[in-house]
Amino acid sequence: MIPIGNATDARSRLLAAAVESFAARGFHGTTTRDIASAAGMSPAALYVHYKSKEDLLYLISRNGHAQTLQLVREAVGSSNDPVEQLLAVVRAFTIHHARGHTSARIVNYELAALSPDHLKEIAAIRRGIEKEMRGVVEAGAAVGAFRTSSPQMTALALLSLGIDVARWYRDEGEWGPEKIADYYCELALRLVGAQREPPTMETATTLSSGTTAPQTRAVLPDQTRISST
Amino acid sequence: MIPIGNATDARSRLLAAAVESFAARGFHGTTTRDIASAAGMSPAALYVHYKSKEDLLYLISRNGHAQTLQLVREAVGSSNDPVEQLLAVVRAFTIHHARGHTSARIVNYELAALSPDHLKEIAAIRRGIEKEMRGVVEAGAAVGAFRTSSPQMTALALLSLGIDVARWYRDEGEWGPEKIADYYCELALRLVGAQREPPTMETATTLSSGTTAPQTRAVLPDQTRISST
DNA sequence: CTTATTTCTAAGCGTTTGCTTAGTCTTCCC
DNA sequence: GGGAAGACTAAGCAAACGCTTAGAAATAAG
Numbered sequence: 001m002i003p004i005g006n007a008t009d010a011r012s013r014l015l016a017a018a019v020e021s022f023a024a025r026g027f028h029g030t031t032t033r034d035i036a037s038a039a040g041m042s043p044a045a046l047y048v049h050y051k052s053k054e055d056l057l058y059l060i061s062r063n064g065h066a067q068t069l070q071l072v073r074e075a076v077g078s079s080n081d082p083v084e085q086l087l088a089v090v091r092a093f094t095i096h097h098a099r100g101h102t103s104a105r106i107v108n109y110e111l112a113a114l115s116p117d118h119l120k121e122i123a124a125i126r127r128g129i130e131k132e133m134r135g136v137v138e139a140g141a142a143v144g145a146f147r148t149s150s151p152q153m154t155a156l157a158l159l160s161l162g163i164d165v166a167r168w169y170r171d172e173g174e175w176g177p178e179k180i181a182d183y184y185c186e187l188a189l190r191l192v193g194a195q196r197e198p199p200t201m202e203t204a205t206t207l208s209s210g211t212t213a214p215q216t217r218a219v220l221p222d223q224t225r226i227s228s229t
Numbered sequence: 230m231i232p233i234g235n236a237t238d239a240r241s242r243l244l245a246a247a248v249e250s251f252a253a254r255g256f257h258g259t260t261t262r263d264i265a266s267a268a269g270m271s272p273a274a275l276y277v278h279y280k281s282k283e284d285l286l287y288l289i290s291r292n293g294h295a296q297t298l299q300l301v302r303e304a305v306g307s308s309n310d311p312v313e314q315l316l317a318v319v320r321a322f323t324i325h326h327a328r329g330h331t332s333a334r335i336v337n338y339e340l341a342a343l344s345p346d347h348l349k350e351i352a353a354i355r356r357g358i359e360k361e362m363r364g365v366v367e368a369g370a371a372v373g374a375f376r377t378s379s380p381q382m383t384a385l386a387l388l389s390l391g392i393d394v395a396r397w398y399r400d401e402g403e404w405g406p407e408k409i410a411d412y413y414c415e416l417a418l419r420l421v422g423a424q425r426e427p428p429t430m431e432t433a434t435t436l437s438s439g440t441t442a443p444q445t446r447a448v449l450p451d452q453t454r455i456s457s458t
Numbered sequence: 459c460t461t462a463t464t465t466c467t468a469a470g471c472g473t474t475t476g477c478t479t480a481g482t483c484t485t486c487c488c
Numbered sequence: 489g490g491g492a493a494g495a496c497t498a499a500g501c502a503a504a505c506g507c508t509t510a511g512a513a514a515t516a517a518g
Contacts (some may be wrong), residue, residue, distance in 0.1 A: 010465080010506065024342060028257035032506060042467045049465095108396070109338055112254060153412050154403065161386060161391040167337070168389065175382065184380050190419040239495075271497045278495090394483060416487065 011049045012041040018056045023102040027057050027113035047158075057110060058118045064100075064107035065125040071096055072132045082140030083194060089136060090188040091181045093162040097169070098177035103165035104172055133159050137192055147193030161187070240278045242268040246287045254359040256286050286339060287347045293329075293336035294354040300325055301361045311369030314421060315387075318365060319417040320410045322391040326398070327406035333395035363389050366421055383421055390416070399437035433440030 017038035022028040032053050036043045049054050075088035097104045111119060134155040140146035148154045160183060169180075246267035250259040252369035261282050265272045279285050326333045343351060363384040369375035377383045390413060398409075 019264055028255055164389040164393040185418055
């Protein structure tokens with residue numbers, strides 16, 4: 001079989017091969033021989049670098065979850081305005097699940113194959129991610145920027161939309177990760193019931209000092225802003 | 230192992246056992262011995278009633294997809310008003326994926342385990358489901374009841390939300406299928422940019438008689454309509 | 459050079475896999 | 489009763505499974 005990825009060290013090649021295989025056929029549908037041969041090695045080579053097949057899954061899952069949590073935290077930390085936070089989180093989360101759909105599929109759909117101990121550890125990271133999203137929606141609701149009767153369920157729906165991108169996204173599709181993310185940002189504003197003006201505290205002066213380019217701030221115009229490019 | 234389900238005929242017990250097993254551990258994570266013993270039978274009994282393990286998956290998947298398509302079509306057929314159609318579809322779809330999360334997990338996450346021929350057949354049903362949802366959003370957009378720049382992507386997001394319920398739903402959770410469906414109906418109205426009032430009987434005829442009737446109304450109600458029960 | 463260490467393979471161990479075979483038991487029709 | 493048909497099991501087969509062993513090859517240090 002053709003070795004996967006550009007020739008780096010064997011350890012990385014095995015990991016990349018495992019990601020591809022687990023994503024394509026699932027953990028239980030993948031054999032250690034699949035992984036080894038996709039990395040251009042003999043079956044035994046896997047055990048020089050990794051303890052077991054489950055260990056590979058654990059490392060992939062932990063790394064993927066940690067990445068996601070970090071990306072969400074950075075997005076939330078990028079602003080004090082809930083609207084900006086929401087947009088940053090949804091954009092980053094969506095792009096991550098589209099561009100990284102291969103590993104995201106393992107992260108989100110192979111949890112049951114983890115050992116009980118490993119699952120417990122991963123579940124804690126997932127709760128961290130959910131907590132961040134809930135925090136953004138609650139903050140927006142608290143300052144009147146969002147109108148939602150259940151921030152908890154709305155946050156769940158927002159995560160749900162992003163996660164499911166990993167399921168349906170195809171590289172051959174017409175919509176690329178950025179375009180999907182743009183659209184999902186608009187959908188997110190609708191979901192949380194974003195109000196026209198960010199109502200509180202400082203106005204545009206402090207807000208425009210953010211890292212990202214200050215977009216026009218009419219949150220929900222009569223004509224939808226959703227890009228059609 | 231304890232036999233699954235109330236003692237009906239062996240064939241049904243095997244099918245129910247397969248649904249439980251596939252949903253819990255995935256197709257490849259389930260052995261034919263798991264299924265047989267969960268149905269309280271010997272491993273060979275499975276082959277009296279089914280051709281193969283994959284045949285069981287196929288039957289479960291086909292039945293589940295057919296059910297979903299039917300439910301979506303009935304919902305769309307229940308009204309001529311796109312708003313009502315949307316609410317009916319989202320409600321039925323959401324409840325289906327919550328209450329039937331076990332089989333819905335197989336339907337949505339075990340497609341890769343189907344044989345190529347079976348997958349082709351199932352994919353056709355899935356396209357039918359997508360077509361129905363897209364039709365509703367497009368119809369709503371056409372009569373000015375919805376505001377969305379991409380009915381296609383909005384329809385995808387609506388399906389996405391519903392499908393992902395099967396992933397996160399837990400029977401022990403606080404929110405039951407109906408309550409989630411109520412909430413998701415409100416979210417759906419926001420997603421499609423539903424205009425303020427679903428047309429009443431009188432206005433409906435008036436509005437639908439005109440070709441466009443571009444209602445310049447507020448995109449979202451100032452007070453959220455999401456029920457807080 | 460020798461020696462130690464690391465990376466990898468060929469071979470294969472013991473178990474589990476999907477599925478088959480051969481035969482038993484029950485049911486139903488005559 | 490006899491006999492056919494269907495439902496089921498005990499036993500097991502060939503292949504595939506996760507993983508180990510023994511040793512070769514390569515590298516580096518003294």
